[in-house]
Amino acid sequence: xxxxxxxxxxxxQPVGSPLSLECTVEGTSNPNLxxxxxxxxxxxxxxxxxxxxDQISSEVPQNxxxxxxxxxQFILSSKKLLLSDSGFYLCAWTRDVSGANVLTxxxxxxxxxx
Amino acid sequence: AQSVTQxxxxxxxxxxxxxxxxxxxxxxxxxxxxxxVQYPNQGLQLLLKYLSGSTLVKGINGFEAEFNKSQxxxxxxxxxxxxxxxxxxFCAVTVISSGSARQLTFGSGTQLTxxx
Numbered sequence: 001x002x003x004x005x006x007x008x009x010x011x012x013q014p015v016g017s018p019l020s021l022e023c024t025v026e027g028t029s030n031p032n033l034x035x036x037x038x039x040x041x042x043x044x045x046x047x048x049x050x051x052x053x054d055q056i057s058s059e060v061p062q063n064x065x066x067x068x069x070x071x072x073q074f075i076l077s078s079k080k081l082l083l084s085d086s087g088f089y090l091c092a093w094t095r096d097v098s099g100a101n102v103l104t105x106x107x108x109x110x111x112x113x114x
Numbered sequence: 115a116q117s118v119t120q121x122x123x124x125x126x127x128x129x130x131x132x133x134x135x136x137x138x139x140x141x142x143x144x145x146x147x148x149x150x151v152q153y154p155n156q157g158l159q160l161l162l163k164y165l166s167g168s169t170l171v172k173g174i175n176g177f178e179a180e181f182n183k184s185q186x187x188x189x190x191x192x193x194x195x196x197x198x199x200x201x202x203x204f205c206a207v208t209v210i211s212s213g214s215a216r217q218l219t220f221g222s223g224t225q226l227t228x229x230x
Contacts, residue, residue, distance in 0.1 A: 105157030
């Protein structure tokens, strides 16, 4: 069966420090991968999605970047964190490009920027 | 582009009472509809989905939803809730012609709190 892992689960970082959140999927190949951010009281905002290695699209301009160095690994990064980067970050995957596909989410990474 | 409105941000309800969480969408074309549930400090998991066929969709944990095309709604219901149903519920929509889940639009969520 397929599983998705995210780490770290929680992170407290000072403003201006770098960030690296990692997501890996097991039990499948060539997944479509997604990074979402969830702010308190708001829905999910899609940040990045990837259909393959080094194929990444950004949905919103921001202080963050994403990379996919391996087929089942998706990394969310920042060189210098802002206070506004605080939030709950969720990685997700789908099997293929059909809009009917269900997103399978990781457990999330809670980032607090102080 | 499609949009989703969850009309209630908070819904408190007593244990064993029925509940309805409302979801309305806006789209000029046919859509797929989803309900996801998020327990505290966890990711989202699928409750149910409507792709085609019967407009009454049954999901996990005793939840069901009815697709109403004329009212552009996809309300979630459960006849008798449990304490363990306390969670945040998200409605989501994507157009059928979309190329991937990147076109999925989420509502802002409804926090269901079941009271003893």
